Amino acid sequence: MKLLINQQVHDVDVPADTTLLNYLRGNGLTGTKEGCASGDCGACTVMVGTPDTDGIRYRTVNACIAPVGQFAGEHVVTVEGLAEADQLHPAQQAMVDCHGSQCGFCTPGFVMSLAALVENNSVGSDQREQVLQGISGNLCRCTGYRPIVDAGLRALQAPRTARLHDAAVFDMMGESSPAHDRGGVHLPISEDELQRTMQQYPDARLIGGGTDLMLEVTQLYRHLPELICLGRVAELNRIEETGETLVIGAGVPYTLLEDWFVDRSSPMFDLLQRLGSRQIRNSGTPGGNLANGSPIADMPPALIAWDARLELVSAAGASRVVSIDDFYLDYRKTLLAQDEYIARIHIPFGAMQDFHRFYKSSKRIEDDISSVMGAFRFKLDGGQISQARVAFGGMAATPVRLRELESLLEGAAPDDEQVLSQAIEQLDGLMTPLTDVRASAAYRAAMAGAMLTRALGEAAGTRLPTVMEVDPGA
Numbered sequence: 001m002k003l004l005i006n007q008q009v010h011d012v013d014v015p016a017d018t019t020l021l022n023y024l025r026g027n028g029l030t031g032t033k034e035g036c037a038s039g040d041c042g043a044c045t046v047m048v049g050t051p052d053t054d055g056i057r058y059r060t061v062n063a064c065i066a067p068v069g070q071f072a073g074e075h076v077v078t079v080e081g082l083a084e085a086d087q088l089h090p091a092q093q094a095m096v097d098c099h100g101s102q103c104g105f106c107t108p109g110f111v112m113s114l115a116a117l118v119e120n121n122s123v124g125s126d127q128r129e130q131v132l133q134g135i136s137g138n139l140c141r142c143t144g145y146r147p148i149v150d151a152g153l154r155a156l157q158a159p160r161t162a163r164l165h166d167a168a169v170f171d172m173m174g175e176s177s178p179a180h181d182r183g184g185v186h187l188p189i190s191e192d193e194l195q196r197t198m199q200q201y202p203d204a205r206l207i208g209g210g211t212d213l214m215l216e217v218t219q220l221y222r223h224l225p226e227l228i229c230l231g232r233v234a235e236l237n238r239i240e241e242t243g244e245t246l247v248i249g250a251g252v253p254y255t256l257l258e259d260w261f262v263d264r265s266s267p268m269f270d271l272l273q274r275l276g277s278r279q280i281r282n283s284g285t286p287g288g289n290l291a292n293g294s295p296i297a298d299m300p301p302a303l304i305a306w307d308a309r310l311e312l313v314s315a316a317g318a319s320r321v322v323s324i325d326d327f328y329l330d331y332r333k334t335l336l337a338q339d340e341y342i343a344r345i346h347i348p349f350g351a352m353q354d355f356h357r358f359y360k361s362s363k364r365i366e367d368d369i370s371s372v373m374g375a376f377r378f379k380l381d382g383g384q385i386s387q388a389r390v391a392f393g394g395m396a397a398t399p400v401r402l403r404e405l406e407s408l409l410e411g412a413a414p415d416d417e418q419v420l421s422q423a424i425e426q427l428d429g430l431m432t433p434l435t436d437v438r439a440s441a442a443y444r445a446a447m448a449g450a451m452l453t454r455a456l457g458e459a460a461g462t463r464l465p466t467v468m469e470v471d472p473g474a
């Protein structure tokens with residue numbers, strides 16, 4: 001398997017679960033640091049480029065949780081590949097000029113996140129927001145963020161670097177197809193090929209972005225000898241509008257979903273912007289979010305509220321479509337059979353057009369898993385709720401839909417305070433939140449009530465009085 005690193009060809013033959021970070025550091029590129037090995041700190045951030053009509057398009061990734069084989073045929077740029085002789089990259093120069101570094105451990109990661117903004121010409125109306133999003137997956141524990149944000153704003157004034165956009169560099173790898181299986185990483189490019197590969201390697205693990213899966217390697221020290229990457233399967237990487245349904249390929253990375261939803265659903269766009277960091281969203285996929293079966297994943301409650309259906313396909317090519325309501329069986333147990341993959345998510349446009357709100361409560365705004373995630377959809381007819389959907393994450397062993405509560409709300413006006421009080425009372429009995437490091441059970445219960453109150457208030461066009469005060473210390 002060949003890939004480019006800083007414009008040099010690497011012919012890689014390592015075990016499938018070798019992370020890009022370990023490969024880089026093992027090959028002398030030690031500018032890329034390991035802080036957490038779990039995607040949380042950004043010290044390992046690198047840029048990965050693919051040819052684009054306009055040169056090379058770069059995305060940032062956490063090298064610590066990405067298998068190197070996933071990048072076959074792509075161009076990895078590390079901090080060593082930015083400067084040219086004595087000429088620093090604009091992101092590096094701006095960090096120097098704005099005093100954006102102290103101990104320096106986080107600095108290569110920040111520089112790479114800022115460099116990606118420069119190289120993707122990320123100029124928009126709100127440059128500060130661009131910078132904040134760009135560095136949302138980078139932590140600094142000594143400099144403080146103001147000088148780094150200043151550096152980002154300064155770097156954004158610079159033009160992109162011509163040398164990093166010469167797509168001819170890909171010719172250096174020759175004609176060899178990257179999609180072969182040396183080292184146990186399989187890169188099928190079509191669903192047919194995916195199914196054949198799954199039949200041939202029934203024990204292989206599927207990998208979308210690897211942002212959940214690779215923690216098994218870095219945190220649990222498991223060995224994953226065979227990986228089947230979904231990132232190049234064309235049919236799983238499309239967003240299609242078919243009649244009354246939006247069909248999202250399970251392997252579409254969140255960053256592309258953000259682009260699709262930005263003008264179509266601000267609650268979904270806002271939720272996506274709160275999901276992980278820019279690095280996580282460049283790699284992570286909704287298919288991985290659902291298949292992972294976590295009760296605190298962000299997509300399931302929203303997709304339950306939208307009455308989404310999941311298309312599951314087996315290695316033999318047999319397909320079935322199931323309601324997302326039926327998908328979660330128990331803690332981390334789903335309907336997905338061992339030989340099946342999630343191919344597509346079907347969302348009725350009608351549901352997306354109803355009033356909907358997705359609220360996420362987490363300890364940090366950026367790059368943090370939900371303590372509670374609430375998703376609400378109300379079809380409003382003549383001032384009344386004719387259809388309600390209420391779903392929560394973080395409140396039980398699986399994402400939950402509250403049918404009894406929905407029945408209570410249906411037929412009521414969203415500003416009916418008596419119904420709201422009954423609903424809040426019901427909430428307590430319907431879910432079994434845990435106390436853990438993220439939040440106490442009492443906090444979670446109070447937050448769920450506050451979210452419901454807010455959703456109904458916004459549906460009514462008013463803010464209803466908060467029925468329950470939320471004590472952050474509870």
Ligand SMILES: Cc1cc2nc3c(=O)[nH]c(=O)nc-3n(C[C@H](O)[C@H](O)[C@H](O)COP(=O)(O)OP(=O)(O)OC[C@H]3O[C@@H](n4cnc5c(N)ncnc54)[C@H](O)[C@@H]3O)c2cc1C
Nearest residue numbers: 039208209210211212213276285287288289291297298342
């Ligand atoms: C720092 C950090 C922050 C995060 N923040 C959030 C957050 O805010 N909210 C949130 O919800 N999650 C968060 N996550 C978790 C993770 O990013 C998401 O769950 C993401 O959607 C996983 O997608 P993936 O493609 O990377 O999955 P992978 O890691 O590739 O796969 C996860 C599991 O699903 C399986 N799988 C993947 N795709 C398919 C498919 N199409 N069909 C069948 N099986 C499949 C894999 O075999 C694996 O078992 C975070 C993770 C990290 C490391």
Ligand code: FES
Nearest residue numbers: 035036037042064
């Ligand atoms: S080492 Fe912390 S995100 Fe990779």
Ligand code: FES
Nearest residue numbers: 102103104140141
């Ligand atoms: S400069 Fe020390 S952690 Fe950022």
